[in-house]
């Protein structure tokens with residue numbers, strides 16, 4: 507019975523994420539959906555700024571607070587571990603829908619690009635950004651990020667698996683490709699309004715802070731391996747000609763690792 511309920515819960519939570527994510531693309535892009543970042547009657551500036559900042563703050567607290575290992579340790583005394591991640595995803599999606607619903611439009615124009623080619627370039631970067639976000643979820647482990655692996659492990663009566671530390675593909679060139687995707691998606695618009703600008707500035711500031719917390723946790727989890735990775739791989743912008751030096755370092759790491767493994771197996 508517990509397994510069936512966990513399965514249903516996981517599916518509902520994943521469906522909520524999919525809906526919140528697809529809505530986010532239309533909300534930020536200001537198209538197709540009934541309520542977007544710019545739609546509706548413009549309110550008074552100060553109250554609108556305060557409400558929008560509070561909504562973004564709520565998302566930041568939920569998203570980063572509940573992701574910390576200390577919180578998870580406490581939280582999993584209340585909620586079963588296999589559905590912890592699904593609960594996180596469900597609440598994050600709920601907070602996003604609250605934000606879409608209560609967001610106060612501030613549609614005064616900050617910039618408006620008339621040039622047709624320039625507009626297409628910006629829409630291209632917008633699409634690239636969202637594509638990058640989706641792609642990187644699969645590089646880390648899409649199913650684990652959204653709680654599905656944990657539920658599968660529970661149903662199959664296995665120990666909960668952890669995703670591997672990823673240093674290949676895009677993660678070979680930058681440490682945070684997913685966040686780079688969000689930056690592109692949030693900033694690339696031919697019609698920047700006050701409301702959209704507030705959204706882009708606040709989310710950028712939040713991501714930069716959240717990444718510090720994430721990296722601290724990664725250092726605690728992976729120790730020297732993450733420290734070395736952080737030293738040689740840039741945060742967002744790949745360094746030209748950097749790939750070769752990584753290859754050399756990785757080869758030497760591989761050989762030193764296999765050497766130490768040999769030493770262990772010989773002991």
Ligand SMILES: C[S@@+](CC[C@H](N)C(=O)[O-])C[C@H]1O[C@@H](n2cnc3c(N)ncnc32)[C@H](O)[C@@H]1O
Pocket residue numbers: 642646669670671672673677681682683684685686720724
């Ligand atoms: C929303 S993802 C963002 C990942 C990364 N900051 C990025 O922008 O591509 C956050 C999760 O990814 C994990 N993570 C970050 N870097 C990772 C890596 N190189 N390999 C595996 N997991 C990683 C973090 O531990 C966290 O659980």
